[in-house]
Amino acid sequence: MTASNSKRAIFLDRDGVVNVDNGYVSVVDDFEFIEGVIEALQKLKEKGYLLVIITNQSGIARGYFSEDQFNTLTEWMDWSLADRGVDLDGIYYCPHHAEHGxxxxxxxxxxxxxxxxMINEAVKELDIDLSQSILVGDKVSDIQAxxxxxxxxxxxxxxxxxxxEQGENLATAIYDDLASLAEVI
Incomplete structure (x- = not known):
């Protein structure tokens, strides 16, 4: 397909962008959406973006929780968002860690x-045009990806x-939260 038929996407880190980063979040009781994030996701969807979660989950690699536990939480998150009118277009995760796995x-x-x-996989599977896409993260490794x-x-x-400081130097811009970013893009 040509780039003009491709879709634009917003790639979102999960912990610290969509939900409060309580450290190795693996169960529903520990999962808390960041204030305003659901409305921000609704707004981004209305603007025509695909919503794609890309998340490192080294807690799996470290043995803190299983892939099944992660998948159960992810399914709950996905349904919770869908119930509020936000359909995620893709959820990609990395369960590996070279040192601590x-x-x-x-x-x-x-x-x-x-x-x-994870981004490359989503581009292939969802026909995403990276030239029109955006990434939102909360740390340097997100921006580097x-x-x-x-x-x-x-x-x-x-x-x-x-x-x-490295994050400030690498990022296109810094926003207080996803809601403030959704207002301006």
Missing amino acids: IGEYKIDCDCRKPKAG GIAAGIKNNYLVRTGKEIT
């Missing part, structure tokens, strides 16, 4: 951010990890 999860993969594997994939607009939000 155990067993089959201790690998140096292509999907773990700052690498672009967007840059590695060829995304020109990579934004940080202040709802997760503390913004570092």
